[in-house]
Amino acid sequence: MKKDNKKTDKQTQEIKYRIVVDAFGGDNAPLEIVEGALLAINKHKDLEIILCGDENKIKDILKGRVERVIIEHAPDVVSNCDQPTEAIRHKKDSSLVRAFDILKEREDVIGLVSAGSTGAVLAGAIMKIGRIKGISRPALAPILPTAKDSDVVIIDSGANIDCKPINLLHFAVMGSAYYSIIYKKENPRVALLSNGAEESKGNELVKETHPLLKEAPLNFVGNREGNDFMSGDVDVMVADGFPGNALLKGTEGAVKAVVSILKGSIKAGFWSKIGALLMKRVFKDIKNRVDVQGKHAGSPFLGCKKLVVKNHGVCKRLNIAASIDQTILLYNEKLNQKIEEAINHVSSKLKAIEEEKLKVGDKA
Amino acid sequence: MKKDNKKTDKQTQEIKYRIVVDAFGGDNAPLEIVEGALLAINKHKDLEIILCGDENKIKDILKGRVERVIIEHAPDVVSNCDQPTEAIRHKKDSSLVRAFDILKEREDVIGLVSAGSTGAVLAGAIMKIGRIKGISRPALAPILPTAKDSDVVIIDSGANIDCKPINLLHFAVMGSAYYSIIYKKENPRVALLSNGAEESKGNELVKETHPLLKEAPLNFVGNREGNDFMSGDVDVMVADGFPGNALLKGTEGAVKAVVSILKGSIKAGFWSKIGALLMKRVFKDIKNRVDVQGKHAGSPFLGCKKLVVKNHGVCKRLNIAASIDQTILLYNEKLNQKIEEAINHVSSKLKAIEEEKLKVGDKA
Numbered sequence: 114m115k116k117d118n119k120k121t122d123k124q125t126q127e128i129k130y131r132i133v134v135d136a137f138g139g140d141n142a143p144l145e146i147v148e149g150a151l152l153a154i155n156k157h158k159d160l161e162i163i164l165c166g167d168e169n170k171i172k173d174i175l176k177g178r179v180e181r182v183i184i185e186h187a188p189d190v191v192s193n194c195d196q197p198t199e200a201i202r203h204k205k206d207s208s209l210v211r212a213f214d215i216l217k218e219r220e221d222v223i224g225l226v227s228a229g230s231t232g233a234v235l236a237g238a239i240m241k242i243g244r245i246k247g248i249s250r251p252a253l254a255p256i257l258p259t260a261k262d263s264d265v266v267i268i269d270s271g272a273n274i275d276c277k278p279i280n281l282l283h284f285a286v287m288g289s290a291y292y293s294i295i296y297k298k299e300n301p302r303v304a305l306l307s308n309g310a311e312e313s314k315g316n317e318l319v320k321e322t323h324p325l326l327k328e329a330p331l332n333f334v335g336n337r338e339g340n341d342f343m344s345g346d347v348d349v350m351v352a353d354g355f356p357g358n359a360l361l362k363g364t365e366g367a368v369k370a371v372v373s374i375l376k377g378s379i380k381a382g383f384w385s386k387i388g389a390l391l392m393k394r395v396f397k398d399i400k401n402r403v404d405v406q407g408k409h410a411g412s413p414f415l416g417c418k419k420l421v422v423k424n425h426g427v428c429k430r431l432n433i434a435a436s437i438d439q440t441i442l443l444y445n446e447k448l449n450q451k452i453e454e455a456i457n458h459v460s461s462k463l464k465a466i467e468e469e470k471l472k473v474g475d476k477a
Numbered sequence: 478m479k480k481d482n483k484k485t486d487k488q489t490q491e492i493k494y495r496i497v498v499d500a501f502g503g504d505n506a507p508l509e510i511v512e513g514a515l516l517a518i519n520k521h522k523d524l525e526i527i528l529c530g531d532e533n534k535i536k537d538i539l540k541g542r543v544e545r546v547i548i549e550h551a552p553d554v555v556s557n558c559d560q561p562t563e564a565i566r567h568k569k570d571s572s573l574v575r576a577f578d579i580l581k582e583r584e585d586v587i588g589l590v591s592a593g594s595t596g597a598v599l600a601g602a603i604m605k606i607g608r609i610k611g612i613s614r615p616a617l618a619p620i621l622p623t624a625k626d627s628d629v630v631i632i633d634s635g636a637n638i639d640c641k642p643i644n645l646l647h648f649a650v651m652g653s654a655y656y657s658i659i660y661k662k663e664n665p666r667v668a669l670l671s672n673g674a675e676e677s678k679g680n681e682l683v684k685e686t687h688p689l690l691k692e693a694p695l696n697f698v699g700n701r702e703g704n705d706f707m708s709g710d711v712d713v714m715v716a717d718g719f720p721g722n723a724l725l726k727g728t729e730g731a732v733k734a735v736v737s738i739l740k741g742s743i744k745a746g747f748w749s750k751i752g753a754l755l756m757k758r759v760f761k762d763i764k765n766r767v768d769v770q771g772k773h774a775g776s777p778f779l780g781c782k783k784l785v786v787k788n789h790g791v792c793k794r795l796n797i798a799a800s801i802d803q804t805i806l807l808y809n810e811k812l813n814q815k816i817e818e819a820i821n822h823v824s825s826k827l828k829a830i831e832e833e834k835l836k837v838g839d840k841a
Contacts, residue, residue, distance in 0.1 A: 260737035271672045274680045308635045308722040316638045316719045339726030343734035355680045356720040358672035362703030363724040364731035370707035371735050373624035378759040388755025395742040395749045399735065 128181070129159035130441050131222045133215045134433070136166035137190045137208035138229025140426050143167075146228065147174040149433025154181050156434070157441065163215060163222070166190075166208040187211035193426075197232035201240050209233055213241040216419055224420030224440035226411070228428050235272050238417045245449060247456040250280045251416030252354070253423060254288050255361065256295075256409050261345025266292055268351055268415065271358035278322040281305070281351055282329060286455045287415035288349040289331055294446040295439065300332040301348035306356055307336035318353060326351070328466060329459050339363070372399075410435035413443060415452065420444060492545070493523035494805050495586045497579045498797070500530035501554045501572035502593025504790050507531075510592065511538040513797025518545050520798070521805065527579060527586070530554075530572040551575035557790075561596035565604050573597060577605040580783055588784030588804035590775070592792050599636050602781040609813060611820040614644045615780030616718070617787060618652050620659075620773050621728065625709025630656055632715060632779065635722035642685040645669070645715055646693060650819045651779035652713040653695055658810040659803065664696040665712035670720055671700035682717055690715070692830060693823050703727070774799035777807060779816065784808060 134150050136143045143166055150162045161181045164171050168186040175182065189207035191200045204210050209229050216225045227234050235251070244251055252269035259265050268288035273280060285303050292301040305326055307315040312323060315336060326333045334347065339360050342350055352360065379389045389396070408431045411424030420443055422436045498514050500507045507530055514526045525545045528535050532550040539546065553571040555564045568574050573593050580589045591598050599615070608615055618632035632652040637644060649667050656665040669690055671679040676687060679700060690697045698711065703724050705711055716724065743753045753760070772795045775788030784807055786800045 258734070258738070260734040274672065306723055308638060308719055316717075319719075339723040339728075340730035340733070342727055343730045345734075352723070353680075355672055355683075356723040359670055359703040359716070359720040360723040360727040363706055363727035364703075366704035366707045367728035367731035368735055369704070370622070370624040370709075371732055374622070374762070375759065378762040379756070382758060384755045385759045388752040388759070391748045391752030392743065392756065394746060395739065395752070398742040399738055 127159055128161045130157065130444065131161045131163065131219070132437055132440055133163040133165060133185075133212045133222050133225050134437075135209045135212045135225070135227035135229055136164045136171055137187075138227040138234075139424060139428060140228075141429055142228065143170055144174055145428070145430045146433055147171055149430035150182070150437065151175075151178055152430055152434035153437035156438070160437070160441070162437070163212075165212040165215070185211055185215065191229055191233045193230045195230065195233060197230065197236035198240065200230075200233050201236045209237060210241075213237040216421070217241045223444045224422060226422045226424065226433060226436045226440060228411070228424035228426055228433070230426075231272065231423060234421065234423045235414060238414045238421045242421065243418045245416050245418055245453050245456065247453070247460055248283050248287070248416040250276065250283070251414045252280075252284050252287065253412045254284075254291055254349075254415055255412045255425075257343060257361075257364065259343045259345035263345050263348065264296065265342060265345075265347055266349055266412075267342070267357055267361055268349065269354040269357050270361045270412070271354045272414075273354040275355070276318065276353040278318065278325055281318070281322040281353065282325045282459065283416065283456065285326055285329065285331055285333070285349065285351045286459055287452050288351060290448060290451045290455055291413070291415055291443075292348050294443060294448055294451070296348070298348065302334045302346070303331045303349045303351060304334050304337040304341065304347040306342075306350055306352035306360065307338065309338060310336050310341075312336065322351075325463070328462065330455075330462070408432070408435055410439040413439070413448070415448075418449065420448070491523050492525045494521065494808065495525045495527065495583070496801055496804055497527040497529060497549075497576045497586050497589050498801075499573045499576045499589070499591035499593055500528045500535055501551075502591040502598075503788065503792060504592075505793055506592065507534055508538055509792070509794045510797055511535055513794035514546070514801065515539075515542055516794060516798035517801035520802070524801070524805070526801070527576075529576040529579070549575055549579060555593055555597045557594045559594065559597060561594065561600035562604065564594075564597050565600045573601060574605075577601040580785070581605045587808045588786060590786045590788065590797060590800045590804060592775070592788035592790055592797070594790075595636065595787060598785065598787045599778060602778045602785045606785065607782045609780050609782055609817050609820065611817070611824055612647050612651070612780040614640065614647070615778045616644075616648050616651065617776045618648075618655055618713075618779055619725065619776045619789075621707060621725070623707045623709035627709050627712065628660065629706060629709075629711055630713055630776075631706070631721050631725055632713065633718040633721050634725045634776070635718045636778075637718040639719070640682065640717040642682065642689055645682070645686040645717065646689045646823065647780065647820065649690055649693065649695055649697070649713065649715045650823055651816050652715060654812060654815045654819055655777070655779055655807075656713050658807060658812055658815070660712075662712065666698045666710070667695045667713045667715060668698050668701040668705065668711040670706075670714055670716035670724065671702065673702060674700050674705075676700060686715075689827070692826065694819075694826070772796070772799055774803040777803070777812070779812075782813065784812070 163183045165185045165187045187208045191207045191209045250273045254266040254268035268284040411422045414421045527547045529549045529551045551572045555571045555573045614637045616633035618630040632648040775786045778785045
C-alpha cells in the first residue's frame with residue numbers, strides 16, 4: 114500500500130499535461146476513443162487523461178490499464194440529434210458537458226478532445242469556455258493532403274455561416290498561426306476562396322474581405338478557386354463556412370467517387386486485377402494520405418480561450434491519439450497567445466487605417 | 478459545273494440544322510474547334526456549320542473540307558482579359574460577337590457553340606439574344622460523373638453570384654428540364670447544396686429557398702452536402718454560383734490531386750510500375766470519365782432565348798463535336814419551350830400560394 118501511494122505521488126509530480134477526453138462522442142465511441150487515449154498515454158509519460166463517460170463501459174475497455182487514466186463518470190450522451198445549445202445547457206450528466214465543465218473549472222487541464230456533434234462541441238466551447246478577446250466567431254480548420262508534399266487547412270469549414278469580412282480576416286490570422294505551428298513553417302501562404310483568381314471576381318463578402326487580407330500582416334497570395342485547394346500552392350484557404358463546407362465535402366466526395374470508379378474498373382478485367390494486386394502499396398499510400406480515418410488529428414476550434422480539438426465523427430484511435438499529440442504541441446507552442454497577439458496587431462492596424470481615412474476625409 | 482450546282486441545291490434542301498461556332502474561343506482554338514465542327518459535319522448529314530474567325534487560318538485547317546461548312550470572316554478575338562460587356566459592345570469584328578450577331582439575326586440558325594471566356598459568352602447571350610420570359614439569371618449547368626453509372630449536373634456553377642431564392646428556384650426548374658432531356662429520365666432528383674442534410678441547416682439563402690423547392694413541381698430530395706455531389710444519389714445539384722463554383726472546382730482539384738499522388742506513388746516502386754502497366758485500361762477509363770477533355774459536351778446557358786453552349790476553355794475536338802450533338806438534341810426536344818412552360822407553371826403556383834397567404838392574413 115505504501116509503495117502504491119509513493120508511486121502515485123511520483124506520478125503526480127511528473128504530470129506536465131492533463132487533457133480531458135469525451136469518451137462517448139463519435140461513431141466509434143467509446144472503444145476507439147478510449148484506445149486512442151491509451152496510445153497517447155503510452156507515448157507521453159508526463160500525460161494524464163481524464164475520460165468522461167459511463168464508468169463501467171470505460172472500465173470494460175481499459176481492462177486494468179489505468180496508469181495516468183482517470184474516469185469521470187457521466188452516463189448520458191449528447192447525440193447529433195440534440196439541439197446543440199439545449200444539450201450543453203441541460204445534459205449536465207453527458208460525457209461532453211462533463212468534459213467541458215472539467216476544462217472550465219480546472220486550470221491544470223490544458224485541453225479537451227471530442228469526436229461528438231460539431232454543433233454541440235462548438236456550443237460548449239463558446240458557452241463554457243469563451244472566446245479569445247476580439248474574436249467573435251471561433252472556427253474549425255481541418256487538414257487535407259495536397260498533390261505536393263504539403264498539407265492544406267481550410268478555415269472555416271462549416272461552423273460559421275453568413276460571415277462578415279472581419280470574421281474572414283480573423284479566420285486568416287488564426288489559420289496562419291495554427292499552420293505555422295503544426296508545420297513549423299513561417300508565413301504560410303494564405304488564399305481567399307473565390308470563383309476566379311482575379312481581384313475583381315468574388316461575391317460581395319470576398320470583394321470586401323480581399324482588401325482587409327491585403328493590408329493584414331499575412332502572406333496573402335490572393336483569391337483562389339476551389340481547384341487550387343489541393344494543388345499544394347496554398348497552405349491556408351480562407352472562406353465563409355458555407356462555401357468552405359461545399360469545398361471540403363466536395364473534395365471528400367470526389368476522392369470517394371474516384372476510388373469507387375477505380376474499384377469498379379479493376380474488377381472488370383483480369384489483368385487489371387493482377388495489376389491492382391501489384392499496386393497494393395500504392396493504394397494503401399493513397400488511403401493513408403486522403404482518408405479521414407488516417408493519422409490526421411482533428412481540428413481545434415481556433416479562437417476559443419482553451420484548446421478544444423474536434424475529431425471527425427468517423428475517426429479511429431490513431432486520430433484521437435494524434436489529436437492529443439496536437440493539443441500538447443499547440444499548448445507548448447502557445448497557439449492562443451500567438452492568436453491573441455496577432456489579432457491585437459491586426460485590430461490596431463485596422464484602426465489606424467480607419468483614422469487615416471477620416472483624416473483624408475477631413476482634408477477633402 | 479452543272480452537277481456541282483445540283484449537288485449544292487440538293488444539300489441546301491437537306492439542311493435541317495444550322496449552328497454557328499466561335500472558331501477562335503478557347504485554349505486550343507482554332508485547330509480543335511474546327512476539327513470538332515468537322516466531326517459533327519461528318520456525323521450529321523443534315524447539318525451546316527458556320528465557322529466564325531480569321532478566314533485564312535480556318536481555311537488552312539479545313540484543307541478543302543468545305544462541304545456544309547461556311548466561313549464568316551472575323552479577324553478579331555475576345556480574350557479572357559477583355560471586360561465581357563465591353564468586348565461584346567465594341568469588338569464587333571471578333572469571332573464571338575460575329576457568331577452572336579448571326580445567331581441573333583438568322584432565324585434558321587438554331588444555336589451557338591463557343592469555348593471562349595465564360596463572362597463574354599454570358600454577356601453575349603444576355604445582350605444579344607436575351608432571356609426566356611420570367612427568368613432573370615441564365616445559368617451554366619456542367620456535367621460530372623458520379624460513383625454510380627449516372628452523371629450529375631450542377632447549376633449554377635459560377636456565372637451567378639449573390640443569388641436570390643427565386644433565382645435558385647429557376648435554376649432547379651431549368652436544371653431538371655435539361656437533365657430529363659439529355660439523360661431521358663423523368664423527374665430527375667433535385668437537391669439543394671447545403672452545409673448539412675437537415676432542413677434546419679444552411680445559410681439564409683438556403684433556408685429561404687428550401688420551402689420554394691418543396692412546393693415546386695420537382696422531384697426535390699432535400700438539402701445535401703458537397704460529398705453527395707458525386708455519390709450518384711443526386712441528378713441536379715442546385716446552388717448559388719459561389720459555393721457551386723467552390724464545389725465544382727474543388728472536385729476537379731481533388732481528382733487531379735489523387736491522380737498526382739497516385740502517379741508519385743507508382744513511380745516509387747518497381748512492382749507498382751508493373752501493376753500500373755497492367756492497369757493501363759483502368760486509368761484510361763478513369764480519365765475518360767472524369768476528365769474535362771473527355772467526350773462530355775459543354776453546358777448550355779439555360780434560360781437564354783436561343784441555345785448557347787459554352788465549352789471548357791481547355792476542351793478538345795471531341796467536346797466541340799459533343800456540344801454540337803447536344804445543341805441538335807436540345808433543339809429537337811424543345812428544351813426552351815419546356816423551360817418556359819415549367820417557369821410559367823411555377824410562377825402561377827407561387828402566385829396562388831402568395832394569394833392564399835394574403836387570404837389567411839385577412840381572416841386573422
